[in-house]
Amino acid sequence: MADDKRVDELGKAVKEALDKGEADRVVGLKVDSDGSVRPYLWVKGDDVSALVISPKYPLSTVYRLVHEKHPDMKLGIVARGCDERALVELSKRGNIKLDEIVLIGIACNSDEAQECVCHVPYPTKISAGDKVEGVDTDELLEKIKGMSLEERGEFWSYYFGKCMKCYGCRNSCPLCTCKDCKLEQELFVTPGELPPEYPMFHLLRAFHTVGRCIGCGECEAACPMGIPLTKLYKLLRDDVKEMFGYEAGMDPEAEIPLLTDLTVNPIESGEGGA
Amino acid sequence: MNDENFEPRILVFCCNWCSYAGADLAGVSRLQMPSNFRIVRVMCSGRVEPEFVMRALRNGFDGVLILACHIGDCHYIAGNHRTAKRIPLLRKLLDHVGIDSKRVMLDYVSAAEGEKFKTVISGFIDDVRQIGPIRTGLKWGA
Amino acid sequence: MEAIPEYNCVLTTCPYCGCGCQYYLQVLDGELIGVTPCKTHPISQGKLCIKGWNSWQYVVDQGRLTKPLIKKDGKFVEASWDEALDLVAKKLKELKEKYGPDALGYLSSAKTTNEENYVMMKFARAVMGTNNVDHCARLCHASTVAGLAATFGSGAMTNSIPEIEYANVILITGSNTIEQHPLMGKRILAAKEKGAKIILVDPRAIQLSNFADMHLRQRPGTDVAWINGMMNVIIGEGLYDKEFVENFTEGFEELKKLVAEYTPEKVEKISGIPKEQLVEAARLYASGDASSIVYSMGITQHTTGTDNVKSCANLAMVTGNMGKPSTGVNPLRGQNNVQGACDLGALPVVYSGYQKVIDEAARKKFEEAWNTPNLPPENGITVVEMMNAAADGKIKGIYIMGENPMLSNPDINHVRKGLENLEFLVVQDIFLTETAELADVVLPGATYAEKDGTFTATDRQVQRVRKAIEPIGESRADWEIITDLANRMGRGDIFPYKSAKDIMDEINRVTPSYAGITYDRLDKLGRLPWPCPAEDHPGTVYLHKDGKFTRGKGLFFAVPFLEPAELPDDDYPLIMTTGRVMFHFHTGTMTRKSRELNREVPTGFVEINPADAEARKISDKDMVKVSTRRGEIEIPAMVTERVPEGIIFIPFHFKECAANVLTNPALDPVAKIPEFKVCAAQVKA
Known part of the structure; x- marks a missing residue:
């Protein structure tokens, strides 16, 4: 099976990185005897036969947490395309240093790419798996785009009305690292309400994904109510790309557009509202 | 389709250095303007977080206008650059979730542009009057 | 010295509601830093509610009890474990000798593990010689246990949480499901998106109301009336499942006769539910191939709680919605381990596995297993009765493990009077609660994150609780404390436990429904639903399969409507x-x-x-x-x-x-x- 091959390749790469001392620890996934899969810090001498690649977890967050506590540690990470892009954005915000990461890349297969509707289902360095084409067609997104203003309002108010305010979307987001979260400010979101005040909570969070969201889908995966958050954030990602030519996580050198002046990131297109 | 007598409630964010002075000039010049707007003076349009705009809409304002210095004239050099990037994105977001983005507008008014202030305000109020009152509660939008 | 990063994700079970979500506690260098959902878990599926996400914070709260406390001259003084436990042992012995074993009471806890509940009830019965052991299930689902045991023969949720997603009609009453059992609420909305119809019967407008096809708002306390009313319509219009009723139930004629009186008109007068709505809801519920009833405290916490539960059971049986997937009567249990605390016998009338203390054979069995002759043959008293008896001076000492009756019981002022009237009160808890403040000795327990064990979720699924960090301060796991105490009281012979697993091994031996639920199997399978009578048994996902009720035939109870104990009047309108x-x-x-x-x-x-x-x-x-x-x-x-x-x-x-x-x-x-x-x-x- 193709997947077994990928896991084998990855296991070898992880073992090699640890054995050669390129990395002291590697953030990855491990399966336990009951079949449950968890983030794990691989260390030299571990039996990598329990290493697995799915379901995917926000591993960049684990990397960040361990790195914060042990900044001098040579830390590796098993990274899919989205994990790498998250690391790129984290480094731009000073959370981690890109050149210190021992990146062990894994390419997603076409099923995975399809499931995530991933545009770039591979990292820049690949140690396991083969690059497959990115996916551009998104049925639900096209459907939403085709709706009238009123239909869109109905669509989102239904989903936002289901929200149980678990903050899972925020908690699982690799790029949500603010110490003080706007969602917790009484001025903007009335505390204790269910569903959270429509649509402040969700618009606020959506706006805060601008220039950050790398489309990993962890928010939607963590949503108990199945709110199609990735669709909304994708629409904004497309806007940011159109207006500023910026794609989060793609180019480590590109500056975050909302934090620069117009001389660095001029508005490339789209009406400015003026 | 809308109530004939509907008069929108409008909130205007004006930067202290340009647009607010522009509004002042419009007043001193006794230009005739509609009266159904409230001004919040901010030190810089860059201070207007998108959250402020959302909150105004949530609190029942039918439209929010953000008036900034012209690009290049910012007292803080590039504060209004941020505004110029954020507000259009916010408008996109409103549009995505089914809220008419014409309820939120960004424009540039200098201290000398009393007349422009009047034109922009009047035009905006007319536009929002066309859209109709905002609905609050769960079905907030349109 | 270079620090070595130890990052661990420890799979454990949420300590809040009874949904039984498992997630990972994240531990970095021995310090608890957060929670990560488990994507492979069948209930949580990588999702959690806000309580779950934040369920690690209280563990590391500065206010945790870290040392035993002894009250001297009205003030708590820190003490060593030896001093505290010796004092408890001495006082318990004294009171038992002076007033007899039944002058003491023991409150176990739905927050603690199965193993700890077992040890607590064993301590009360085998060491202290009384059946006066109870816990807060008394305050939430005692009526479920009584009502469903009487009708079906098994006092537990009939079906499992994942099944609800495939029901055609879901009748929810007295359950604010999205808020109280969020991951169950999620399934209900998922069912709705698959086409299920949702009938909500609740006086309050809740988040679920926005998604319900029908929302009937009854006057609180009139549940028997509207359920009888629904059966009036269902039987009257011939919508009931004649075959099921004939083959698998008894008592139908009495029920039929009684519900004939509950016409929609009469029910409207009693409950305030418009008769048209009632008729429509009855037809809708009866129309489903798989109709499921979901209920919670709104049904159980009444003076007619048992009647309410029996009525729900009647409704399910009349329509044949029993013993099949996605049907049944599904009480949602409020606590992470309230099901387990009941299963393991922290109740005044049963040993583990609902083996009755008044049943001589069962008693003999436990006398042998526990090497203790003359186990008390009479039923003990319940939580509220215990508080009353304390106020009346009949109960002299109470040992409370992980419960807070000073806030959870009705009429707190009366509870305070009772607890203050005691000669000796021991409270074992993780915080100095309102109840602990009244204690003579306070023993610091460990939280779920600091010990091993198992919890049993609302749908009877037994799952592991795993130690993620060392107990904070000098706190100790509840089972360790009681084991230590039993040793000090000379019963080390039957309290030889070195680990939670040792206790489960014993539970497996003496509890038929848990016989096959071993740690080895749980570590392989993740979870097992009881009844699971043998090591090769897969467990029972839904009960009463093919109309074969645990008690034989399903028993209908003709239940007349009774008003609540206290009704509004001029003074209290x-x-x-x-x-x-x-x-x-x-x-x-x-x-x-x-x-x-x-x-x-x-x-x-x-x-x-x-x-x-x-x-x-x-x-x-x-x-x-x-x-x-x-x-x-x-x-x-x-x-x-x-x-x-x-x-x-x-x-x-x-x-x-x-x-x-x-x-x-x-x-x-x-x-x-x-x-x-x-x-x-x-x-x-």
């Missing part, structure tokens, strides 16, 4: 009902230690309808006085349409405005559950 909110749990000892949860809802409130508020000149957020015959509290008003006119609602989490100062301690005669859900109240500005 409003109906007060209580419940919970999404962001807090029970007496708040855990959730109120979390910054995130406290920020959402920092204190209590009384929901009052705008009409009632206006009549009393009350505005939103005003401080008001709410009073009943038991007492009075001051509490902020929340003026809202969520409650209908004439009804007020108060969440019971908050000690500064404790709803249970006001509630009525009147008990259901069978299950002894108090009527938390209805009493007469007045609100004044």
